[in-house]
Each structure stands twice: as structure tokens, then as C-alpha cells.
Amino acid sequence: MSGGSASIGGHVSGFAATRRSDGWWQGWALTAGGLFLFFGYLTLRAFTGKYYWADPYISPVASPPLFTPVNGPGVVPLHHAWFGAFPSFWPRFLPQSPAFFIPGLAIAFRATCYYYRKAYYRAFAATPPACAVGGAPLKYRGETALLLFQNLHRYVLYGALLLLVFLWYDAFAAFFRNGKFGIGVGTLVLIINATLLSGYTFGCHSWRHLIGGKLNCFSCDGASKTRYKIWKKSTWLNERHMLFAWLSLFWVAFTDFYVMMVSSHHITDLNTW
Numbered sequence: 001m002s003g004g005s006a007s008i009g010g011h012v013s014g015f016a017a018t019r020r021s022d023g024w025w026q027g028w029a030l031t032a033g034g035l036f037l038f039f040g041y042l043t044l045r046a047f048t049g050k051y052y053w054a055d056p057y058i059s060p061v062a063s064p065p066l067f068t069p070v071n072g073p074g075v076v077p078l079h080h081a082w083f084g085a086f087p088s089f090w091p092r093f094l095p096q097s098p099a100f101f102i103p104g105l106a107i108a109f110r111a112t113c114y115y116y117r118k119a120y121y122r123a124f125a126a127t128p129p130a131c132a133v134g135g136a137p138l139k140y141r142g143e144t145a146l147l148l149f150q151n152l153h154r155y156v157l158y159g160a161l162l163l164l165v166f167l168w169y170d171a172f173a174a175f176f177r178n179g180k181f182g183i184g185v186g187t188l189v190l191i192i193n194a195t196l197l198s199g200y201t202f203g204c205h206s207w208r209h210l211i212g213g214k215l216n217c218f219s220c221d222g223a224s225k226t227r228y229k230i231w232k233k234s235t236w237l238n239e240r241h242m243l244f245a246w247l248s249l250f251w252v253a254f255t256d257f258y259v260m261m262v263s264s265h266h267i268t269d270l271n272t273w
């Protein structure tokens with residue numbers, strides 16, 4: 001128990017005051033450190049605008065690319081971008097980064113995720129920092145004021161599902177260089193990335209509701225039986241949502257790092273081409 005705290009009906013009050021004798025702060029510190037590290041890294045990379053491409057690999061930070069710079073180290077080739085080069089009216093103070101478009105959906109999906117809400121409430125607002133631990137003296141107004149945007153999660157899910165299609169496309173495209181089939185370490189890295197992100201997305205609470213909610217009978221007809229089967233698989237993933245949230249976050253950052261290292265010639269990709 002922290003010093004200076006008052007005892008109220010068996011509980012203690014005051015910031016970080018608790019009767020817990022375990023190392024509750026370790027989970028808090030790890031969560032805060034992990035969020036800061038990985039989201040910080042990915043944000044920095046989104047603003048660099050380079051080393052997103054190492055044929056045939058594309059970083060998930062830049063995929064899918066709507067626009068791409070004409071020149072620059074490791075930029076996505078023009079023919080690979082949906083609309084080619086960045087338009088001339090693109091503001092000069094902003095780097096020409098494909099990460100500012102559809103990949104931004106991934107940030108919106110995580111920022112509104114029910115698990116991440118808990119994680120960043122605890123880590124950064126400390127309201128409270130852990131179960132049965134006194135919180136910061138902030139007035140919690142939940143999703144009715146500042147955090148109103150979190151209610152968009154169920155809609156952002158559709159964007160995240162679309163993003164998965166592109167990431168799986170990138171993973172399969174990573175088997176082909178100049179039209180020739182092969183496999184490299186980068187191929188495996190991209191496949192694992194798409195797999196972990198699928199595990200995270202299909203364990204989403206909103207997906208689980210979408211697929212299995214509003215059904216009174218799980219065995220009445222073929223469609224409801226199929227939905228029940230998918231719902232059960234989603235439930236398995238949902239029970240491990242935190243695990244997939246962290247594994248996929250780490251692996252997205254690692255995939256980008258790997259592509260950047262190959263693209264900048266700091267490492268050589270082992271492959272069969």
C-alpha cells in the first residue's frame with residue numbers, strides 16, 4: 001500500500017494506492033512501454049516515406065499504396081501504386097508517404113479496439129493503472145465526450161477486413177519476382193504478418209457480433225449452422241485477443257523493419273530466385 005492513502009471500507013484511496021501485494025505495476029509498465037515503442041516506431045516509419053519496397057516485398061506500413069514518390073530510396077514503383085505519382089498539389093511540408101492513406105485504417109482499427117482502449121486507458125491515463133489500484137484523479141466520461149470516436153469501431157472493422165485482403169495479396173505476391181516463382185525469408189515474414197493480423201481481426205468483438213449476433217437459433221438452417229461454426233472459431237480467437245493484438249503489432253513492426261533492412265541493403269534476403 002502506498003503511503004499517505006486513506007482506507008475506505010476495506011479499500012484504500014489515492015493514486016496508485018492498493019492492498020495488492022503482487023507486482024501489478026509490471027504489467028502497467030510493460031503495456032505503456034510496448035505501446036510507446038511499437039506505435040512510436042510505426043508512426044516514425046509512416047513519416048519517413050522511404051525503404052518500403054524490396055522487390056517483391058512491400059512493407060505493411062505502405063500497403064496498399066494509392067500514390068508513391070517518383071524518386072527516392074526504396075520507394076514503391078510507380079506501376080505498383082493505384083494512382084501513380086503523388087499529385088503536384090501535395091503539401092511540401094508533408095513527406096510523400098503512401099502510409100497516409102489506406103494503411104491509416106490499421107491505426108484507426110487499433111485505436112478503437114476494445115482491448116487497446118483498456119490498455120491505453122491504464123497505461124497513459126492511469127484511470128486506474130490496474131485492477132484494485134487507485135487511479136489518477138481524472139473525471140472519466142468514457143465514450144460520451146473526448147473518446148466519442150471509439151464508437152466507430154464496428155464500422156472501422158469493414159476497413160480492416162479490406163486491408164486484410166490487400167495484405168494477403170502482398171503475401172502471395174511475395175512468391176513472385178519478375179514473374180518467376182520462388183520463396184525468400186521475406187515471403188515467410190509477410191505470410192506470418194497476414195496470418196497474425198487475421199488472427200487479430202477475426203477475434204474482434206465486433207466481428208464476432210457481426211457473424212454470430214442477432215441469431216435466436218444456431219441450428220435452424222444451413223446459414224445459421226455455418227455462422228455458428230464461424231462464431232465458435234471467432235470465439236476461440238476472441239479469448240486470445242490480447243495475445244494476437246500484441247503478436248500482430250510486434251510482427252507488423254518487424255515486417256516493416258525487415259523490408260527496410262533489405263531495401264537499404266543492410267541485410268541480404270535469403271531466397272530461391
Ligand code: FES
Nearest residue numbers: 113114115204205
Ligand atoms: S475489439 Fe479489438 S479489434 Fe475489435
